[in-house]
Amino acid sequence: MIFLSVVFTLLGLSTLLWRDDDLIGLPPAVAGGGLVVLGVAAGVLWVVRRRRRWERNGEPRPVGNVIDRAKALPRLLRERKAYGLPTSTLATWAFAVVYLVSPVDLLPELLPLIGVTDDAGVAVWLLTSVSTVTGQYLRWERERKVKKTG
Incomplete structure (x- = not known):
């Protein structure tokens, strides 16, 4: 999950910085922003799931x-x-x-x-x-x- 977060965020940032043409019919700002949002959301989801697993398994934080x-x-x-x-x-x-x-x-x-x-x-x-x-x-x-x- 964290790997996907990093990949989406890096792809989104690179799209925002270096892409001039439309990407699958979307302007670069929209496509890059969407990928960054997906990356950050995947990272947050990973953190939440990890904390819940620690609590469920009784692992020390x-x-x-x-x-x-x-x-x-x-x-x-x-x-x-x-x-x-x-x-x-x-x-x-x-x-x-x-x-x-x-x-x-x-x-x-x-x-x-x-x-x-x-x-x-x-x-x-x-x-x-x-x-x-x-x-x-x-x-x-x-x-x-x-x-x-x-």
Whole structure:
């Protein structure tokens, strides 16, 4: 869902910025604006569905802002075994970083607009995954401190 959000938003913005001709009979402003609205709506829907899933499954919600989560990442990596971070998650993150840095892509950048979307999708997934896990780690860390002092 987040991938579609990024794709629609990027396509809409690029249509607004660079398109001069009508697109399927619509002026570029209407078509681009519609794609941006669809992209933002898909992103909002993804956030709402994710929060509901956390509540339904009883999963702890991540805590902390972006800066707190970024500062917690090195601690998470050091304490990954105590926290219970699967090695497969680390391997997936590493694969995503290698894919972003690598000059080899599934969709080459030579294809206008479409070539960037695979990198954007991987980058968005990586950032949201790392952010979610570090937010849950911060919650675990706080609960552990309360148990030690309590």
